[in-house]
Amino acid sequence: MYLIGLTGSIGMGKSATATLFQEAGVPVYDADAAVHALYEKGGVAVAPIGALVPAAIIDGAVDRTILGQHVLKDVDKLRALEAIVHPLAGQSQFDFLRQAQADKAPAVVLDIPLLFETGGEAFVDCVVVVSAPFEMQKQRVLARAGMSEERFNDILAKQVPDEDKRAKADFIVDSAISIEDARTQVHAILEAIKGRVGHAFEARMARFKARSGNDSGTGSKGAPE
Structure with a gap:
């Protein structure tokens, strides 16, 4: 493949x-779409991100605009966010590739x-x-x-x-x-x-x-x- x-x-x-x-x-694997799914209400990233940036949680979901306002200028918070998101998004990419392999996608x-x-x-x-x-x-x-x-x-x-x-x-x-x-x-x-x-x-x-x-x-x- x-x-x-x-x-x-x-x-x-x-x-x-x-x-x-x-x-x-x-x-196509869409890395941003994978993150969106994590941020939606009920998404597995909502709780840990809420602990990092409480203001970013609106109606049970992560508000990306508010989150960005808090992390884009704070290197420590940005790294902490990446430590939360990357393993979760990585799993979705792993699953995508395994499925594509099973489907024999060229x-x-x-x-x-x-x-x-x-x-x-x-x-x-x-x-x-x-x-x-x-x-x-x-x-x-x-x-x-x-x-x-x-x-x-x-x-x-x-x-x-x-x-x-x-x-x-x-x-x-x-x-x-x-x-x-x-x-x-x-x-x-x-x-x-x-x-x-x-x-x-x-x-x-x-x-x-x-x-x-x-x-x-x-x-x-x-x-x-």
């Missing part, structure tokens, strides 16, 4: 690109926002970076509810710069033109990797097993972008 690591800075169009891979028939996409930041690129067979010009990225992000320029800059400061991601990528999807253009690029990537033999699956699964709680390489943001 061939592992495609999909990543990109905030506002670059990564989630839309993940959907294009899914539409093309490739199973390739899967791991949609991981912080792939480079967590060293996860060493445990995929290729890296796809989604990118767009900075002004377009900024416009997209500032259009989000609850987002400010200050918060945007704080998030960027914690992410590997887009230029560096592009330099490390095996493939780049330019999301600046149109969704149809991005779809064409995704299909070209899938054509390029067709028939390739993947080597990262066993290494990634072994890394999960070697670490208590299967917490390695999840790369989920924990706090919202």
Whole structure:
């Protein structure tokens, strides 16, 4: 099974690109969606996060905006949050990969926002970076509810710069033109990797097993972008 690591800075169009891979028939693991499930009412991360940041719990669920306000500028709290979230999200990724293996999927996409930041690129067979010009990225992000320029800059400061991601990528999807253009690029990537033999699956699964709680390489943001 061939592992495609999909990543990109905030506002670059990564989630839309993940959907294009899914539409093309490739199973997609969404690290952020896994975290969302943990944060929902009844989610297993609600209680420990409530102990860390009580104000972030609203109606029995984690409010990602409030959580972000508390942890993005507090390194200790951010690390404590990651210690809660990463093992739990790691288990969901482990389960996803096992299911994909059982289904004999030839390739899967791991949609991981912080792939480079967590060293996860060493445990995929290729890296796809989604990118767009900075002004377009900024416009997209500032259009989000609850987002400010200050918060945007704080998030960027914690992410590997887009230029560096592009330099490390095996493939780049330019999301600046149109969704149809991005779809064409995704299909070209899938054509390029067709028939390739993947080597990262066993290494990634072994890394999960070697670490208590299967917490390695999840790369989920924990706090919202």
